[in-house]
Amino acid sequence: MSVGIVVAIAVLLSAGLIIWFVRRRRNSGSTLRRESKGPLERIRSQDFLLNSVLVSSKKEHYSGDRSNDDLELPLFDFTSIAAATENFSDENKLGQGGFGCVYKGFVEGQEIAVKRLSKNSGQGTKEFKNEVKLIARLQHRNLVRLLGCCVDADEKMLIYEYMENKSLDSFLFDKAKRYLLDWQKRFNIICGIARGLLYLHQDSRFRIIHRDLKASNILLDGELDPKISDFGMARLFGQDQTEANTKKVVGTYGYMSPEYAMDGLFSIKSDVFSFGVLVLEIVSGQKNRGFYYSNNELNLLGHFWELWNGGRALDIIDSSVGDSFSESEVLRCMQVGLLCVQERAEDRPTMSSVVLMLCSETASLPQPKKPSFCLARKPETDESSTVNQVTITTLDPR
Structure with a gap:
């Protein structure tokens, strides 16, 4: 047999082995991918x-x-x-x-x-x-x-x-479950919401305005630690952007700031207003929306303001909390809540100031001014509907 024939046979055999090896590797990889593919692909x-x-x-x-x-x-x-x-x-x-x-x-x-x-x-x-x-x-x-x-x-x-304890409102406004929220748990919830909101406004890579912060959008895990949820209405802001305007107001009446509800103007300060309402609801165990006091003239914010000025702020603390609470801590939370719901957006603190005031016993807190929406009234609307447990309201600015 000539040398040329031997070389040709060797080349063919080598080529065949290479083709067989490549096909085997390819089939093996396909099988592996099929086996590893799952619901979390x-x-x-x-x-x-x-x-x-x-x-x-x-x-x-x-x-x-x-x-x-x-x-x-x-x-x-x-x-x-x-x-x-x-x-x-x-x-x-x-x-x-x-x-x-x-x-x-x-x-x-x-x-x-x-x-x-x-x-x-x-x-x-x-x-x-x-x-x-x-x-x-x-x-x-x-x-x-x-x-x-x-x-x-x-x-x-x-x-x-999955959040084992569902939403904050299922505890806070339930006659049986509200007793599970002692003051320490309520204070931890307030501080946790504040830290989450601070992250959205300042500490994340994006500045995000939630626009629908409320008790039903605060979920609780197994330890009753709070987690802000439902970003369907949220808006992304640029780093240098401070406010925006919309013709269609979205949110839940009772938590909306006045400049947003009336003029469609929203900013981080509109979220701060919603946080303030939440704080006062957590302290009192009462809903701002649907709460009317003194012949239907005052809502929850107005009632808080009246008691605060009269030196009787502790009268409104939820009775289910019991007697195991720090008066100074409760009063500090009330004052922070009232600062957050002041009528003028520029008077409200930022969330970084809120976190500092909540966490420091020595921080100096300014005296709050009159809150917005103290009277039991509703804004005039052309259209109102509920989507995702959120009231969508279109208003004509005057």
Whole structure:
């Protein structure tokens, strides 16, 4: 046999071995990928159905942001979520609003809360996109964590960490459960909300105005630690931006600042106003909305103001708290709450000042001025509807 034939045979055999090896590696990799693929498969933002929404967050709105290509979002498949919630059974339903329903579920041994948007809720779709755009980028112990989302034909779902104790209002305004909130727990809740709001306004890479801070949007974990939730109405601000205006006012009456409710003007100070209302509700165990005192002339803020000026502020503390509380701490919280609900936005403190005043026993607190909305009245509206347990109100500025 000639040397040329031997060389040719050797070359063919080598080529065959190389082809066989490459195909085996390729098949092995495909099998491995199929086996490792699960409900928490990560996809890059440019492959995500809502890419156009994510891209709409222009870089000039914030500094130091990574590119959209670096943003990753966990994606759950519909089959896994349906199985996790036992096909969205009533037994697993945690709540319901204008947006749709929230269900409890289990995925890979982890408890989750599934916010399933109603197919007929146009506003819910907008909230879905907004929440994906904002909260997916935020990480703080006092903000609810978004674990991922699910988009399948008409189905749109947000998947959150499960909060064992649901929302603050389910404790605060419940005659049986309110006794579980002693003063120390209430004070910790107030401070936790303040830290979460400070992060949104100042410490995160983005300046975010929540616009719907209220008791039902504060979730409580197993230790009753608070987490701010529901960013469907939130707005992203630039680092140098201080306020914005909208023709359509969104939020919940009773928590809205006067400049926002009447003129559509919102800023970090409108969130501060909502926080102040929350503080006074936590201290008193009473809702600002629906609370009327002295022949329906005063709401909760007005009643607080009257007692404060009369030196009887402690008269309004929730009786379920009992006697185990620090008077100076309670009075400090009341004073901070009243400072936050002052009528003029420029008179209200920033959240950094609020956190300092709450955490320091030696900090000097200014005397509050008269709060807004002391009279039991409602703004004139052309249209009012409820979406996601949020009152959407359109007003004509005068």
